[in-house]
Amino acid sequence: MTDTPTTPSHTNQPLLTMRGIVKRFPGVLALGGVELDVRPGEVHCLLGQNGAGKSTLIKVLSASYQPDEGEIHWDGQPVTLSTPQAAMDLGISTIYQELDLVPDLSVAENIFLGHEVSRAGFSQGSETNRRTRELLARLGHPEISPTRSVGRLSPAAQQIVSMARALSHDTRLLILDEPSAVLDQGEVNNLFRVIRDLTAEGVAVVYISHRLEEIRQIGDRITVLKDGSTVASGLSAADTSTADLIKLMTGRSIEYVFPPRGDAAPTRGEPVLEVIGLELPGVFSGVDLSVHAGEIVGLAGLVGAGRSEILETLYGARRPSAGTVRVLGRELRRGSVPDAVKAGVGLAPEERKSQGLLLDQAIYRNITIATLGRFARLGFLDSRDERRRALTVTESLDVRPAGVDRLVRLLSGGNQQKVVLSRWLLRECRVLLLDEPTRGVDVGARAEIYAVVRSLADSGVAVVVVSSEVEEVLGLADRVLVVREGRVVHEGPASEIDESRVLDLVMEGNAA
């Protein structure tokens, strides 16, 4: 296994070369001349902010999109990737950020979907399962049953299934789009091991991630995209400084900064949000939490520890079996979102697209959806006023591009998150619950979102943040709660705990 970032031996002939790739969408130049070289056996990282064109580039590579201009060479031969099948036949496999599995089919059926193991048209169940077991074992997950339905697997296991599907083809180029977004640290390590195994066999990997530390760990070379063009290529993943990379991505040099905490001690007085003995059977129990005006409380823990469920339950989206939630002293009805919203609670959910947004509606409609009554007289809406107020908020959060009539689907991840935040900003909520507020959000936009959250807190909002990134929880929050297996195992000021201590608490066996 070669995991050193030195150039592997058999590599000077690139496997894939893209030259001057241009892709236009009506009114938008998504790609304006992208250059990319990928050598066999390397992990080639693609860096860029949201909206830089990474996703479009991947879709061109997997032939979901046809480029308007440019050349693609495969093994030195010019090729046209006319259909996804053609790309697959060459050996290009893609694992998308949003996993494209069929939840009601079994693991084996998903892996061999489209190229079923069959004889004379009859599928060969036992052979399929045998080969599935082989693939899963190769990926280090022999415990996943081939006959289990995919919908019942954890996100991490689902990703393993996606990888197995890619490997079930004769893959020479594997594209991974933010594979670590849904994984915790142990699973990320396993993913890296699998990637190293593959590259040792000569498979090329295109790796997309927002996490620079991962890129350092796994990457060989880096190509940076900005505004649809390649601004740097072939950079060494090991030797290029973070500052340089950020400068290339943003075109400006910024620090990955968290806004300073307010110096006023916010824990005095009555809490805005008070949770006592909250319990959701089988998920978490005995959760106590109080948040004061102006305070940001962070929940750290592994994926599946119950962090998101705690947020959703106190928001009323799940019905607890025990416990009370009070906002400004008023007890909320159990399991009633409208009651929580009425009391001034807002949630930016974990799955932005499927839980937070109306993708095919205009921005302003997504923002005013929680405040409709305010724009209505006898049920009649004043949509001019709606647009005006929505614009005020989106401009204050610097949602780009400006304007509130664009469909939310067309925005990048960071800007979509800002739209969700705008909704609750407009509502003037007293308690803001943020579940993975920066997932899929690029470095520049992250800093902006942190600043917005802090300024909201400074104006008196009580904020609860859940994040898989310990650094984010520690940097943003005033106080941290560590959750492990449905229980709060630590509570204390963020300034008095460091990342390794949190990781200790979070991992099994090392708890205090």
Add this chain to the structure above:
Amino acid sequence: MSEHSTSPGTDKDPDLGAVENTVAPSSDTVRVEHAASETEGAARGAGLMSGSFGRNLGLLVALFVICLVGVITTGERFASVDNVVTILRFASIVGVVSIGMTFVITGGGIDLSVGAIVALASVWATTFATQTMAEDTHWLVMVFAALAVGGACGLINGVLIAYGNIVPFIMTLAMLASARGLAEIISERKTQIVRVEGFNDFWSADILGLPLLVVIFALVSVGGWVLFNRTTFGRRTLAVGGNPEAARLAGINVKRHTVLLYVLVGLCCGLAALMFIGRTSTGSSTHGQLLELDVIAAVVIGGTLLTGGRGTIVGTVIGVLIFSTLSNVFVLNNQDSSTQAVAKGVIIVVAVLLQQRLARRSTST
């Protein structure tokens, strides 16, 4: 919600004009600035209008082509005022139900039971008992009965779908079977003739030279358009149909809204039943046979998305007119109903194909 602001950028003051609040990324302070933002909003609004106009244009072209065929093949007989009124009267009953259906489909549901509800409401409103009561008091008793039956059926559909978690397709299929069955039991499969004079007089009257049925269709269309495009109810319908989970997490009571949608279409069915009774002077368990197909076809070729989240009242109205005009042209040409049915099928496919083209072009601008 409380009116005192607790977060930046949300001071509610309508007199301030366009207020822009800025949270600079690099600072944690909040600045309030003034900006002229009205013009852009207005311009984008116009852009959106042209988008939906583009979608409706295809339908208008189809309607125009059908009219052209009518004029060419039958000339004066088609292009007379009387015939146009006939087409509109023919369209009115399907039209009223289609407006209700547009809401249900946009809200992510479907109602297969509309024809059966019309039958049940028409029977219930014309039973001996109801008519006797109407004669003793006022004919509005019949109106009330029909609307109450329609609304109640919708309520049952809605409650079982929203709170009983029954798939709309199955629930309304069950209602389709049982409502018409109940109508047959009540009427003993006999046609019930209306003998209440006041009712007959009112429903056969003309208003400004137009039959009452056409006027009702027009009023329901306008009312439906306003409800759909200008009210919180309409906006919530789009949200509930487009992404129920996001709507729920934004604080909308999705279940209650779903119930209201089915009650709304139920009320439309009650009204349609009255129109049936008015037109034929009878109530019968055979009224509204296969009405659900005509209604759903009209709504869908109108441009409302079957998966929910997007709908158009104008499109629905044009869709209804296309089908009634088509039938009229066929009848005037002495074609039988079988040929008509084939043409209907072709029209549905062509219209949807055409629409997809135009929709793609208009959303991409």
